[in-house]
Amino acid sequence: QVQLVESGGGLVQAGGSLRLSCAASGRTSRTYVMGWFRQAPGKEREFVAAISWSGDMIDYADSVKGRFTIFRDNAKNTMYLQMNSLKPEDTAVYYCAADPRLRIGLTANEYAYWGQGTQVTVSS
Numbered sequence: 001q002v003q004l005v006e007s008g009g010g011l012v013q014a015g016g017s018l019r020l021s022c023a024a025s026g027r028t029s030r031t032y033v034m035g036w037f038r039q040a041p042g043k044e045r046e047f048v049a050a051i052s053w054s055g056d057m058i059d060y061a062d063s064v065k066g067r068f069t070i071f072r073d074n075a076k077n078t079m080y081l082q083m084n085s086l087k088p089e090d091t092a093v094y095y096c097a098a099d100p101r102l103r104i105g106l107t108a109n110e111y112a113y114w115g116q117g118t119q120v121t122v123s124s
Helices: none
Strands: 002-007 010-013 018-026 033-039 046-051 058-060 068-073 078-083 092-099 118-123
Touching (some): 033 078
Antiparallel strands (some): 018 078, 092 118
16 A cells, blocks of 8 residues: 655645645555646546656646656655646646556556645636
8 A cells, every 4th residue: 555645735826836745655665656636626637747666757738748847756755746837727636646557647547546635726
């Protein structure tokens, strides 16, 4: 089992920045891919970004490319999402996810472990 805890959400004005963190604990000795997803009110959970264990494979949703950066520090068992140039449409609950495999996934059903989510609100 892997436990995931997100932090770093909050309220920010449009154009501002936030950095989300996702701390993993439990069976972290295995290699696993990690990802960020988000869910806005009344909408389905959507892919934001994903990163492989070594960091050599990364992918982003088109809506966040050039604004968000995903990275991880395996020594600290922590993944991050640096979000710049935030827009009101980025408002959502952001979830971190992990799965014990090498290939990154772009859909929620590819991830076995999930955090509880952190709220990000971008005001216009």
